Amino acid sequence: MSTQEHPPSLRILRRSEHPISRRDIAPEALKVLYRLHRLGFRAYLVGGGVRDLFLQRRPKDFDIATDARPNRMRKIFRNCRVIGRRFRLVHVVFPGGVTVEVSTFRCRPEFAEREENGLILSDNSFGTPEDDARRRDLTINGLFYDIATFSILDYVGGVQDLRDGVVRTIAPPDDSFREDPARMIRVLRQAARLGFTIDPRTYEAVLRNRELILRVNESRIAEEIFRDLRGGASEPFMGLMLQTGLMAYLFPELAAQLAAEPAHPLWSRLRTLDTLVSQGRELSNAVLMTVLWHTLIVPPESGAPRTRPGADLGRTVYRNIKTLRAKFRLSLQASSRMVEIIMAARRLGAAAPDKGLPQGLRGKAYAREALEFWEICESTAQHPTGHFAGLYEELARWHTPPPHGFDRGRPERARHAVAPGDRPRRRRR
Helix, strand or coil: CCCCCCCCCCEEECHHHCCCCHHHCCHHHHHHHHHHHHCCCCEEEECHHHHHHHCCCCCCCCEEEECCCHHHHHHHCCCEEEECCCCCEEEEEEHHHEEEEEEECECCCCCCEECCCCCEEECCCECCHHHHHHCCCEHHHCEEEECCCCEEEECCCHHHHHHHCEECECCCHHHHHHHCCCHHHHHHHHHHHHCCEECHHHHHHHHHHHHHHHHCCHHHHHHHHHHHHCCCCHHHHHHHHHHHCHHHHHCHHHHHHHHHCCCCHHHHHHHHHHHHHHCCCCCCHHHHHHHHHHHHHCCHHHCCCCCCCCCCHHHHHHHHHHHHHHHHCCCHHHHHHHHHHHHHHHHHHHCCCCCCCCHHHCCCCCHHHHHHHHHHHHCCCCCCCCHHHHHHHHHHHHCCCCHHHCCCCCCHHHHCCCCHHHCCCCCCC
16 A cells, blocks of 8 residues: 555556666666566566666666566576575676676565564565565655566656655555664665655654664664765765654664764764765775764763874773674674774874874775775865875875785895795605
8 A cells, every 4th residue: 555545556657758768777787687578577677776767866776676486587597696585586696796686576465474563574475566566665666667668667656756856655654664664764865865855644654663673683774874874965864863763762872962962073074974975985884883983982081083092092992882883783803993993093183294194004904994084084174285185195005015916025035936836845854
């Protein structure tokens, strides 16, 4: 059922009625679509790819829905693997690491395996394209692009919502959020990224059901948050998280800080982060979490990131990160790297602006991440023109591998490569 009283009937937009062109679809996705179509299966481009193409934005990925079953697709595509337990999906892998996700049309199962709160645990009941469209999360994500006719199929009223700039759930919002509470995050994500308004009934349902977000697996929450920090709209997204109260359940300490301090430094840092992402910068999970949690990790009395670290600060930082990582399922490696980033960034800030990289950071594996975090923190400060660019250039020089693959600084006589067969054999005693 739609959030409207009567579900909209099928609306078909012919090629002349929409802006989507095959030129804008990734060639790997077209190969999958055409092969399924040639073999007699229905093959539709679905989800966010259709939404972004309709809005004339560049999609980050292309998902496909078909009436071919997963085991049949395993025989059609030798370069694929079947994944998932709750949802069985097929990943078709191409050279260069490009992956196209293909799913079989599903229906809303009558006897789905659920928890007491309504969360679906298993959902592999196959159905028709209309069934598949109506079981998706948002109307703007429920559109299909048919490779056979180059038309858009709209079973859920998504085209009108795209034109009106509205985010709403397909199913009644309370039912939708009980089935999958992570959909509340997706509602805020699309509103933040697209600049859309949230349908009033959907927004009120988020407020009523926000406590259910605690039932979502920590790893899945981490995946959703990383996706939003890398989405180029982290500042408005976190604003909606605070406004709706979802942040108070996921990060209560951070929510309390933001509510008490309207000019909290996180907002300017997220703004800089969005700028860097829009420029194509790829940041590690450790940098992203350091940006988000910095004011929770570093004690206020330790000063700004540009202050030279004290003797006990490292132990305090590690202890605070250890407390937070238990709630967020961060790996030990990422946690340790966050400590290195914070301590190194403080050394960067304490160094003289004209001295370049501190000598102790040259050649360190975490030096670039520390520089990226420091740039995010200090982007509003008064720095000479090109200061950060100069530091990145210096960093690149120090991280350039020496000739012949040997380490820098080794004795000259050790730099002459010796073939394995030419090495003298040690006499066995």
